[in-house]
Amino acid sequence: MKYLKTYDEKCIGCNQCMTACSMAFFKEDIPAKSAIQVIEKPDGGYHLVVCDQQYRKCVDECPTQAITINKQGVVMINKKLCISCFACVAVCPIDAMRRCDGVLNPFKCVACGVCVKGCPTQAIEIVTEE
Amino acid sequence: MNNTKIHTDVDALKARHVLLKEFRYELRPVVRGYNMRTLYVNVSSNEIREKPVSEEMKQKFTGGKGFGLKLLWDAISDTTRWNDPENEINIAMGPICGNTNYPGSGKSLVVSISPLTDIPIDSNVGGYFGPYLKFSGFDAIEIQGKAERDVIVYIDGNQGLIQIFEAPAEAVDSHILAEQMVELFADNDLEKMHISAVSAGRGAEHALIGCLNFSFYDRRRKVARLKQAGRGGIGTVLRDKKIKAVVVKYSGLSGKSNDPADLDTLQRTGLKLHKEIIALDDQQCRMRQIGTAHLVEIMDEYDLLPTHNFKFGRHADSPKINSHAFYELVTHGLPDGCWFGCTMACAKAADGFELVTGPYQGQRVTVDGPEYETVGGCGSNVGIFNPRAIMEINFYCDTYGLDTISFGTMTAFIMECWEKGVLNAERTGGLDFTWGNWRDTLEMMHQIARGEGFGLIAGLGTRKMKEYFIDHFDADPQLMQDIGCECKGLEYSQYVSKESLAQQGGYSMALKGPQHDEAWLIFMDMVNNQIPTFTDKAEALHYFPMFRTWFGLQGLCKLPWNDVEPANNAQTDEPAKVPEHVQNYVDIYNAITGGNLNKKELILQSERVYNFQKVLCMRLGRGRRSDDIPPFRMMGPVTVEEYESRQDRYDQQLREKVGVDPAGKSSEEKLRILRHYREEQYQHLLNAVYKRKGWTSEGVPTPEHLRKIGMDLPEVLAVVERHLR
Ligand code: SF4
Ligand code: SF4
Ligand code: SF4
Numbered sequence: 036m037k038y039l040k041t042y043d044e045k046c047i048g049c050n051q052c053m054t055a056c057s058m059a060f061f062k063e064d065i066p067a068k069s070a071i072q073v074i075e076k077p078d079g080g081y082h083l084v085v086c087d088q089q090y091r092k093c094v095d096e097c098p099t100q101a102i103t104i105n106k107q108g109v110v111m112i113n114k115k116l117c118i119s120c121f122a123c124v125a126v127c128p129i130d131a132m133r134r135c136d137g138v139l140n141p142f143k144c145v146a147c148g149v150c151v152k153g154c155p156t157q158a159i160e161i162v163t164e165e
Numbered sequence: 166m167n168n169t170k171i172h173t174d175v176d177a178l179k180a181r182h183v184l185l186k187e188f189r190y191e192l193r194p195v196v197r198g199y200n201m202r203t204l205y206v207n208v209s210s211n212e213i214r215e216k217p218v219s220e221e222m223k224q225k226f227t228g229g230k231g232f233g234l235k236l237l238w239d240a241i242s243d244t245t246r247w248n249d250p251e252n253e254i255n256i257a258m259g260p261i262c263g264n265t266n267y268p269g270s271g272k273s274l275v276v277s278i279s280p281l282t283d284i285p286i287d288s289n290v291g292g293y294f295g296p297y298l299k300f301s302g303f304d305a306i307e308i309q310g311k312a313e314r315d316v317i318v319y320i321d322g323n324q325g326l327i328q329i330f331e332a333p334a335e336a337v338d339s340h341i342l343a344e345q346m347v348e349l350f351a352d353n354d355l356e357k358m359h360i361s362a363v364s365a366g367r368g369a370e371h372a373l374i375g376c377l378n379f380s381f382y383d384r385r386r387k388v389a390r391l392k393q394a395g396r397g398g399i400g401t402v403l404r405d406k407k408i409k410a411v412v413v414k415y416s417g418l419s420g421k422s423n424d425p426a427d428l429d430t431l432q433r434t435g436l437k438l439h440k441e442i443i444a445l446d447d448q449q450c451r452m453r454q455i456g457t458a459h460l461v462e463i464m465d466e467y468d469l470l471p472t473h474n475f476k477f478g479r480h481a482d483s484p485k486i487n488s489h490a491f492y493e494l495v496t497h498g499l500p501d502g503c504w505f506g507c508t509m510a511c512a513k514a515a516d517g518f519e520l521v522t523g524p525y526q527g528q529r530v531t532v533d534g535p536e537y538e539t540v541g542g543c544g545s546n547v548g549i550f551n552p553r554a555i556m557e558i559n560f561y562c563d564t565y566g567l568d569t570i571s572f573g574t575m576t577a578f579i580m581e582c583w584e585k586g587v588l589n590a591e592r593t594g595g596l597d598f599t600w601g602n603w604r605d606t607l608e609m610m611h612q613i614a615r616g617e618g619f620g621l622i623a624g625l626g627t628r629k630m631k632e633y634f635i636d637h638f639d640a641d642p643q644l645m646q647d648i649g650c651e652c653k654g655l656e657y658s659q660y661v662s663k664e665s666l667a668q669q670g671g672y673s674m675a676l677k678g679p680q681h682d683e684a685w686l687i688f689m690d691m692v693n694n695q696i697p698t699f700t701d702k703a704e705a706l707h708y709f710p711m712f713r714t715w716f717g718l719q720g721l722c723k724l725p726w727n728d729v730e731p732a733n734n735a736q737t738d739e740p741a742k743v744p745e746h747v748q749n750y751v752d753i754y755n756a757i758t759g760g761n762l763n764k765k766e767l768i769l770q771s772e773r774v775y776n777f778q779k780v781l782c783m784r785l786g787r788g789r790r791s792d793d794i795p796p797f798r799m800m801g802p803v804t805v806e807e808y809e810s811r812q813d814r815y816d817q818q819l820r821e822k823v824g825v826d827p828a829g830k831s832s833e834e835k836l837r838i839l840r841h842y843r844e845e846q847y848q849h850l851l852n853a854v855y856k857r858k859g860w861t862s863e864g865v866p867t868p869e870h871l872r873k874i875g876m877d878l879p880e881v882l883a884v885v886e887r888h889l890r
Binding site: 097 | 265330358385419420421429436442508
């Protein structure tokens with residue numbers, strides 16, 4: 036299984052990963068359009084919210100079977116089948132499946148690794164586990 | 166899913182098709198929730214044409230049931246009966262219908278003159294037909310005429326093509342027919358999901374309680390599943406028109422298919438409710454786990470579960486058929502919405518269910534359900550406390566095209582007639598209707614499907630059976646009237662309304678007949694005592710029917726309105742209304758249509774159509790005050806046995822409400838006094854409610870009221886004036 040592993044304690048809140056992700060998929064730098072979210076914790080520090088490819092509740096919930104798991108174990112949305120109901124967003128226990136104003140379909144981390152390079156503290160890395 | 170495979174020889178079916186008519190239409194996208202045209206199909210003349218929807222029609226009738234009723238009004242005469250060719254089956258959707266965001270947005274509204282009531286019936290049904298028809302280009306389909314031989318009407322919403330063809334080889338029973346339609350019209354596996362059929366079954370050919378099945382293909386189960394437009398015999402009308410199926414195919418559904426004015430608000434509001442359901446349903450209604458069957462134990466606890474023909478409200482054996490028993494039978498973990506985006510997902514089903522009777526005996530099938538109404542009607546009300554038997558009855562009702570609610574209530578009547586000696590083995594052709602005899606209950610249903618024996622009498626429904634038993638078996642007319650649980654000719658749905666005056670009104674004032682979809686006030690009235698006075702009850706019997714009518718104008722499901730509630734709902738001003746959800750509806754209506762509706766105007770939209778429907782009933786010679794009177798079984802104890810089963814409650818009522826000391830009086834005497842009191846109370850209720858609704862004491866909407874709500878169309882006023890004279 037391939038996924039983006041996060042280390043909250045290393046994150047300094049620079050939001051570079053969000054910029055990288057949003058640019059990569061939406062060609063614009065809008066934090067809400069990033070599949071990884073940097074959340075400031077009330078007591079200081081940051082929490083990184085991103086799909087760990089593990090829960091897979093969305094896969095069972097999707098009424099059209101638009102969500103499947105690819106060969107590398109990554110949870111993928113087939114936009115041709117998706118009818119934008121956002122049941123997947125509601126059912127995700129870690130808020131990693133996302134919806135954003137102005138975007139028709141939900142989106143999520145596909146473990147592409149684009150954001151990793153931008154992170155100055157190695158708070159995120161792509162790992163592959165059995 | 167371990168089902169017995171249904172083999173479809175597509176070539177053999179096609180070889181026997183005879184094309185009668187082909188019609189091409191211009192494809193146009195939906196604009197802000199509307200197509201502004203409807204589809205007219207006549208299976209006598211094979212005429213097919215589009216009809217424009219005028220701005221006035223949209224303003225006055227909104228959509229859904231409003232459109233269906235308007236088209237029906239224009240198509241019939243004052244004397245049209247259910248089996249006249251000019252009677253129609255109208256399936257209409259509404260502006261909100263078909264959105265994939267807000268749970269419960271895929272309903273079709275079916276309207277027709279009912280064989281049971283002789284007035285318009287309206288039925289709200291899931292499945293994919295309505296939304297697909299809408300995105301194929303029509304706000305409604307209007308089907309008139311009678312075919313000579315069995316036909317299928319096919320609408321291809323991607324090609325803009327409509328066909329009527331003779332289809333002699335297809336099955337009539339829905340579970341097979343729906344599979345055949347998928348095989349026939351899908352070009353590949355994925356397209357199966359894009360096909361939906363409306364059909365009935367062999368039972369609907371011989372009984373007046375026929376229902377329609379609306380199919381939806383379940384990709385995971387690989388089964389064409391069925392949702393029912395159950396009430397009022399529309400399946401009977403379909404088969405009388407010799408229509409085997411009306412089929413639609415539409416590929417291309419998206420989150421924008423309705424062309425919403427404000428996609429973000431629509432998505433956000435839908436997502437808010439999804440999250441509420443995911444977070445709270447497990448602690449609230451458990452709809453995602455077991456659907457409406459969760460109600461069985463609640464109704465039993467509150468003495469409201471119909472038992473032995475509504476005599477009682479609970480039974481020692483009811484735990485055998487509670488939600489936990491059915492939980493064991495249905496398949497779990499699947500997204501069981503009857504339309505995309507319904508995370509309430511109450512459309513449960515058992516798979517690989519082995520049948521033990523009838524023509525499909527030994528086969529393993531998917532059974533859609535059971536819903537609460539089926540458990541109440543075909544379970545406790547007939548004394549059947551065997552979950553597998555209830556599932557089998559459910560399955561055969563569906564595939565034969567019979568309404569489980571009417572079937573349950575009328576069988577309960579039959580069983581009580583058996584108990585009271587009105588029926589015996591000689592009169593039933595050997596069938597034994599002792600409470601709980603599920604084998605003979607099923608055999609009666611198979612007789613209906615075969616068109617033979619006692620099944621033919623039963624298939625007439627409760628009202629006509631009463632007359633039959635009086636005429637042929639010398640039954641006591643008063644007893645028949647008291648225990649035959651129908652009003653206006655329609656069988657009651659499955660709640661005991663005896664101890665709730667407001668619900669007695671909710672049932673028997675419901676325009677189409679006693680279905681609880683206009684008002685369900687038992688908890689407000691009986692349990693929580695929130696509407697103690699006549700004025701309170703009248704207000705509730707105004708607001709809730711109007712609010713609930715709106716679902717039918719929009720193509721919405723009622724369940725996500727109050728079968729899940731926001732966490733803080735109890736702290737709001739009017740928890741029974743679920744104010745936040747009402748606001749959601751206003752928001753999604755405006756988001757789709759670009760309109761500027763508020764909560765008050767929402768009610769006004771309903772009031773127009775509601776009063777129109779009432780006047781349509783009057784035009785057909787009904788809709789009178791006398792049509793709104795329930796049988797006494799639904800108002801109180803008919804027999805000493807019932808009185809004594811709730812003696813404390815009734816004695817107390819005599820003391821406190823009637824001012825009569827029950828001490829020293831016989832049960833018969835107390836029964837008589839209580840009955841007199843309750844019948845009088847009911848008349849007071851009618852007076853109060855009619856007044857609140859803007860009607861005369863005879864139940865006629867006044868011209869002033871019609872003007873006030875904007876339903877003063879000349880043809881409507883003409884009928885009203887005829888009745889005021
Ligand atoms: S939004 Fe799309 S991917 Fe998510 S559950 Fe709905 S159809 Fe499936
Ligand atoms: S791995 Fe790719 S999809 Fe996931 S957060 Fe990083 S950039 Fe976005
Ligand atoms: S709540 Fe149930 S009946 Fe209503 S739309 Fe959802 S699945 Fe269908």
